[in-house]
Amino acid sequence: MESTAGGLQRKLTLVLIIVTSILIVALAFVSVMMGPAEISPGQALAIIADSLRHGVSTDGAYSASQAYIVMNLRLPRILSALVAGAVLAVSGAVFQSVFRNPMADPYVLGISSGASFGVALASLGGMIPAWAGSWGLPVSAWLGAMATAALIMFLAGGGGWSKTSLLLTGVAMNYLLSAAITLLMYLNQEHLDRVLFWTLGSFGSSDWTKLSVMAAFAVVTCVPLLSMHRELDMMLLDETTATSSGLSTRAWRMLLLAIATASVASVVSFCGVIGFIGLMAPHLVRMTIGPGHKRLLPCSMIVGAFLMLLSDTLARTVMGTTELPVGVVTSIAGAPLFIILLRHTISRRRR
């Protein structure tokens, strides 16, 4: 039985989870040491161990500034990248199922741009009340993203569109929103850096507070999505089969899209727009272990987390002291995959 396709899928799931988890831990360790300030593996371990025990260094193995860099700069940044990668990967997988389109993802469809526009507009326009605190940004991102998603759904007519029409709608949406964001930049030239941050994506400003809010959003959005694996599977069927099997397709499509959009919005509000993780991670996982969402979603999470940490580590180290926007790195890797998928889809339809 194990030589069959189904048996192979099950085996590979375990291999994928174990291998990726080991890679994540190893990469996180490497990442904590890398950067302008030199920190040895032993120092990094000692700093983290001491912090976990709430102890203070007594033997002088590391300096206070090294401890600060690890605990308040690098560690929250690494964890933010992992959380953001996991969330973007899950939301990508959900979008691909809801639109029954392997190229649909929040970035491609302009949902991420909608979120960044919402955040930029609200924060530059001073629309976020002081009492909202750390929650003001994700909520305004969510509003921007939801408006974009609603517009896409309205235009796409509930998934009845061809694959390319949907993508073209996303392209148009991205044009529109990037024009709007450029306009914001012109009107608020003194805050140019902040707007650029949301459009290019960066984990440079990660801290424990932002991380905990983002993680809270990740939990309340991803846990329900993980439990909806059956609905996500059924979404891949044709409308008649899914509906007659008992799925209220219209209601579920709205719900799944709303949750996935909320999860993306929270990531965008803290880290800016980072493209293609939601495309790459689910695609790599689907190729390995098949399309079933019970395994696809958790596996995409860890693969997405790994890809994001890898991208961010590259982004802050390849150019020496100059930091690249992480979105540049993910796009260099992800855009070619998008083109390959597009060619594949078009040739399949012609056949």
Place this chain on the structure above:
Amino acid sequence: MTHPTQESNAVRFNHLSGGYGTKVLFHDVRLDIPAGRFTSIIGPNGAGKSTLLKYLVKVLLPQTGTVYIADHDVSTLRQRLLARHVAMVAQNGTSDYEFTVFDSVAMGRYAHIKRFSSLTKEDRDSIEYALEATGIRTMRDKLITELSGGEAQRVLLARALCQDTDVIALDEPINHLDPFHQRDIMRLLRQLVDRNGLTVICVLHALDAVQVFSDHVVLMHEGRIVATGTPRQVLTPRSLKETYRIDVHEVTDPATGATLLLPTW
């Protein structure tokens, strides 16, 4: 095969009117489908056969009129509950995603599974029964993208079967199959009626298969029911001429002695 008018009905279409957009397709359609029988719905393209099935599984809603299944008004049943009464094998229902046969069939249990719970013993028994009944047990771990047309159709049927309903509706289930697999699927459906007492409602184009396998035939034309009854009553040279615009003549099958209609090409 007795005439089924005195028997109980599994499905009743009551004064249905409706269509797509502003185009009215149905005018006051009234139709009873007998329980535990094989009913074929025939008629030229565009007669409204598929639409009728979509009303039954609530993929579409009629503008006026009511569909009853087991005495429940379909429009008031939640989709999950409706799915425990009627299953459907849709046209082009095969997926190009690489699900295994088992996982694909197991989706038929959706209406029975509680959230957060995995497949129960009842679910598994039902899936095993469906795999067995459709003869695809040995393919359970294959990918559905690797199957032939006939095998893929069996998977769709198995998914509908493990939905555990009294009624199964099928929209042109043998259209893309070769003659061997056409017969194969038709025999399977007939068995399900005879042995398991299932109600089968099947949209068909193959008139020879309709004659051999159905108990009850519904002939539709331009959104109206033109005739209902046994195959002998409904399939006449005159009715086929008026609806399909084809000429048929009656021949006697030398093997069985049955009277069959042969279209003139």
